[in-house]
Structure formats: C-alpha cells, structure tokens
Amino acid sequence: MKRKLFSILMAIMVIYLVGTSYVYFSSQQPVAEAESETTKMAKEAGITNIQNFYVFNKDETYYSVLGENAEGREVYFAYQPDTDYTKSGFVDEMVNEENALALTLYEMPDVEVRNANLGIENDTFVWEVSFTDADGNLGYHYINATTGEWYETVNDL
Template identity: 35%
Template sequence: MKKGILITLAVVMSFVLVCSITLLTISQEPIKKAEKETIIIAKEAAGLVTVSDFYWYNRDKTYFSVVGSNKDDEEIMVIVTKDGGATTILNQDEFITEQQAKELTREAKGSVDILEARIGLEGDIPIWEVSYKEENGRLGYYVLTAKSGKWVSDIENI
C-alpha cells in the first residue's frame, strides 16, 4: 500500500515538474523571438558583430535593444521600435552604461534594492529606466537620460 502511494506521488510530482518546465519554456518564447529579431535588425542596420546585453523596454511604446560591438570593435547600443522596426544607433562611449544608471539611481534613492535597468526612448531621447524596490516593499521606476544621467522622472510607491 505504501509503495503504491509513493509511486503515485512520484508520478504526480514528475507530471507537475514537466508541466512547470514546459510552461516556463513557452513563456520565454516571446522574449527569445524578440531578441533574435532585434539582433538580426541590429546586424543589418549597425553592423553589430557581438551581443552582450538585450533589453525590453515598454512604456508608451515598446523598444527592444541590444548592446554589443560592431566590426570596428566599437561598443554600440541599438534600439529597435517594436512597431515598424525603426532603429536608433548609439555609440556607447557617448552614453552612460547600465551599471552607471544603477549607481546614479542608488545615489538618488538611497537604500533601495535595484532590480533591473532597461534602455528605451522617450520621444527621441534615449533613457534608462531603473526599477527598484523600496524598504516598504513597494516598487518604483527611476528614469534618467542615457546621455548625461540627468533625472527625468521617478514613479514611486507602486
């Protein structure tokens, strides 16, 4: 009797594990597809050779971005509009990095837990949107220009 219960439990747990892995894989497909398409566009538009980071920014519009280097070994950021595929190519040397955006947020917000940063466009201005968790557990978004790191907006207590 105990052996039968253990076998049934093992089968049920295996089924739950397989379903969970399948669900995770399926949920990641849109991100992987967007990344592949963005890399193809960035290779064609900017001569991207290597990719180090991928970002998905979604506010008024959705942008997919890749950071990497071109054939001249220059660090570039390529921002692609989801609708229409318009591209903006930025020379990384002229803009702050993700790490710098996170540090500027930490300096401005104090003791918050930085979650992630995404690059996108607000109008024609490249921006970093840094998400963070406050001590009270609430979420926030700190937005700064990618060019200078100047504060643009802050959404708190979400």
C-alpha cells in the same frame, strides 16, 4: 499498498514538473523571439559581438542590445517592432548601464536597485532603473541616457 502510494506520488510529481516546465518555457518564448529578432536587426545594421539584451516597457515596447560596430566601438542598438523604428548610439557618448545604476543609488540612497533596461522615449535613449523601496514597493527611475539627468520616478507599484 505503500508501493502503490509511492507510484501515485511519483506520477503526480512528474506531471507537476512537466507542467511547470511547460509554463515556464512557454512564457519565455516571446522574449527569446524578441531577442532573436533584435539581434538580427542589429547585425543587419553592422553591429556584431552582441553582449546584452534589454526590454523597455513604458508607453511602447523597445528591445535594445549592446554590441560593437565594424571599428570595434561599443554601440547600443534599439528596435521597436511595431513601427520598425531603430536607433543606435555610441556607449562612450552615453550613460552606460553601470552608471545608470550608480546614479539611481546616488539620487535614491534608501532603495535597493534591481536592474536597468535601455529604451527610447521621445527619440532619446533612456534608462529605466527598477528598484524596491524600504516598504518593499516596486518603482522605476528614468534617466536620460544622453545627458545623465533624471526626469521621472514612478513609485509604489
């Protein structure tokens, strides 16, 4: 009796693990495909040594990567798959990810910064910095990556 119960519990556990693994990997597939496509587009634009991948969702979805050009200079490359729009900019001429996080903490000292994603809005690179406020609400702080100026905060999501 105990052996049969143990076998049933083990079967249920295996089914649960296989099912949750399938759901997880299926949910990650679109992001992996987007990263692969963006990396391919960046390499076609002469960008190599790709290090970071960002997903920006606001009015449109943009995928961005950080890499290097032929001279070894760090470059951000953004890609919008619906329109095939691409844009690149030099990291040393823009606010980088670390600076975007620091600017958000400086302007909003009472929040917990989560992560930053690079994208395009109105043909300009922008950082979307997600944060959690003191009440546990999610928000987004948008920073113009060219000037370093804040231009919008969305609270209480």
